[in-house]
Amino acid sequence: MYDRRIAGKELTFGVSGKLHANSLIMYDHQTDSLWSHLVGSAVTGPLKGEKLKPLQSMFTQWSTWRNFYPDSKVLNNGRSSIFSLRDPYESYYRSPDTGIIPTRLSDKRIYPKEYVLGLVLNDKAKAYPFSALSREPVVNDTFQAVPLLVVFDSESTTGMIFRRKLDGKTLSFKKTQLQREKGVFLVDDETSSVWEGLSGRAVQGPLKGKKLEPLPATPSFWFGWADHYPKTELFALSR
Amino acid sequence: MAALALILAFFLSAWTLPDLLAADLRPEEIVTVLPKDAIPAILSPSFDEGRKATWLKETDLVVGVEIGGDSRAYPVPTLSRHEIVNDKVGGIPIAVTW
Numbered sequence: 521m522y523d524r525r526i527a528g529k530e531l532t533f534g535v536s537g538k539l540h541a542n543s544l545i546m547y548d549h550q551t552d553s554l555w556s557h558l559v560g561s562a563v564t565g566p567l568k569g570e571k572l573k574p575l576q577s578m579f580t581q582w583s584t585w586r587n588f589y590p591d592s593k594v595l596n597n598g599r600s601s602i603f604s605l606r607d608p609y610e611s612y613y614r615s616p617d618t619g620i621i622p623t624r625l626s627d628k629r630i631y632p633k634e635y636v637l638g639l640v641l642n643d644k645a646k647a648y649p650f651s652a653l654s655r656e657p658v659v660n661d662t663f664q665a666v667p668l669l670v671v672f673d674s675e676s677t678t679g680m681i682f683r684r685k686l687d688g689k690t691l692s693f694k695k696t697q698l699q700r701e702k703g704v705f706l707v708d709d710e711t712s713s714v715w716e717g718l719s720g721r722a723v724q725g726p727l728k729g730k731k732l733e734p735l736p737a738t739p740s741f742w743f744g745w746a747d748h749y750p751k752t753e754l755f756a757l758s759r
Numbered sequence: 760m761a762a763l764a765l766i767l768a769f770f771l772s773a774w775t776l777p778d779l780l781a782a783d784l785r786p787e788e789i790v791t792v793l794p795k796d797a798i799p800a801i802l803s804p805s806f807d808e809g810r811k812a813t814w815l816k817e818t819d820l821v822v823g824v825e826i827g828g829d830s831r832a833y834p835v836p837t838l839s840r841h842e843i844v845n846d847k848v849g850g851i852p853i854a855v856t857w
Contacts, residue, residue, distance in 0.1 A: 521824060524845065524854040532845045533854050534800045537793035544842055544856065545789060546800075554789065557843075557856040559782040563789065575853060577824045582832065583817040586809055589830035592823065593806035595844065598837050599814055607836035643781045750783050 521736070522560050522572035541747040558740065558748050574640075574736035578718070580678035587703075588719055629754055632743035637679040638752070639737050641666055645749035647742065648672075652757050653679055658695045658706055658717070659755065660684065669693055669732065670755075671717040673704045679739070682720045682732035800843035806831065826851050 524531050531548040533555070538545040544557040553565025560572040578585065585592060607613075615633075630636075636647040641664040653659070653672035661668045669684040669691075684691050689710065696707040696714060704717030713725030720732035738745070746752060809832065815821075820835040827849030838844070838857035846853050 521822070521856065522854045524852045530852045531854075532802060533843050533856075534796055535793075535798040535842045537795050537797050538789050538791050540784065540789050546843060546854075546856065547795070554786075556782075556784055559784060561782065561784065563784050564786045572854070575824065575826070575851075577822055577855075579820070579822050581817065582815050582819045582821050582834075585821050585823040585832050589823065589825055589832075590810070592809040592825075592830040592832050594809050594812040594815060594821075595801075595804055595831065595833045595837055596807045596812070597801050597805055597844075598840055599834075607839045609839050640781055645781045748783060749781050751781065 521575045521577040523575055524572065526567060526570050526572070541744065543744050543748065556748070558738065558744060574738070576734040576736045578678060578680065579739040580673075580718075581676040584673070584676040584678055584703075584718070629756075630742050632741065634742045635677075636740055636742050636745050636754075637670070637681065637737045638740050638745045638749070639663065639668075639681055639735060640749070641735075645745075645752040646755065647740075647745050647749075647752050648679065648681075648755040649742065650677060650679065652755055656757055657704060658693055660692050661755070663753070668735070669706075669720075671704055671706070671720075673718055675702075678718055679737065680718050680720065681735045681737045683735065684732065686727070686730060686732060798840070798842050800845065801841045802845050804844055804846045822855060822857070824848055824853065824855070826853075 531550050533546040533548055536545045536547040536554055540556055546555045546557050551566040553562045553567035555562050560574055562568050562570045630649050635650040638645060638647050644664055646663050648670055654674045657672040657674060659670040661670060667684045667690045669682045672679045691708040691710050693706040693708050696705050698705045706715040706717050711726045713722045713727035715722050720734055722728050722730045821832040823832045829849035831848055833844055833855050842857050844855040
């Protein structure tokens with residue numbers, strides 16, 4: 521998800537019908553430049569080299585999103601079509617196929633169709649596989665000298681990444697449980713405040729009401745991420 | 760000597776440049792698989808109140824965004840059919856891409 525302004529000018533995007541390493545290439549209606557949707561930068565055309573600002577979003581189940589944002593609206597385009605809401609790619613998600621162009625990927629550290637949560641900081645990439653996160657749902661990481669918190673909710677297969685520095689102080693988190701509450705809750709070592717994992721909001725303790733800054737993370741298949749970021753780091757379990 | 764240093768610097772920078780950039784984009788590897796706009800991006804999105812969207816199931820996948828108190832969910836099956844939604848959320852023009 522991106523802010524679709526470049527130098528203050530609004531762009532609108534269409535589907536070019538082209539692919540780059542099996543990933544969507546968009547074009548903008550204003551200059552006809554071609555853009556990688558995974559990386560967010562223009563590959564050819566007058567805007568070549570420009571980069572869209574990524575925005576933080578959440579890839580999750582409807583019930584999880586609605587719990588956080590009860591007033592949320594829902595896109596209803598296309599829902600009256602005779603195809604209803606079936607995803608045309610359902611069988612593709614389940615199959616081992618990696619698109620229609622052979623992948624460049626030689627990096628077989630994990631299954632090519634495994635979902636990862638991708639992060640780019642200072643032009644360096646790191647991927648957190650859903651499989652590793654489902655076994656270690658709270659990760660206190662440091663990447664590019666930025667202390668990070670990666671949180672994963674196995675039930676809704678939702679991953680979020682936050683800065684774990686608040687008002688100049690680095691916090692360390694571990695998982696905790698709240699009675700009668702569903703979802704992922706964390707407690708920090710420094711103040712023993714309790715945090716709601718996916719929103720990054722402190723709900724109890726001295727830091728109640730504070731919010732961690734979420735970072736724009738990209739959910740992707742591993743082959744797509746690794747083909748676009750061949751030098752990506754890959755998070756692995758320590759044990 | 761200075762020329763040699765310049766040439767050396769040029770080769771060194773050409774060598775190390777790809778290392779500085781995280782993303783590996785190769786324009787020559789772009790392939791055309793469909794005509795332009797064969798998959799129609801959404802330019803005029805319309806919305807239901809989430810509370811009234813009974814057509815959406817609890818476990819349906821969505822991409823959600825919240826900007827300045829404006830929160831919106833984009834069902835993944837719709838994203839698969841359109842790939843791109845051009846929207847404005849909390850006054851910010853955004854592109855949801857899939």
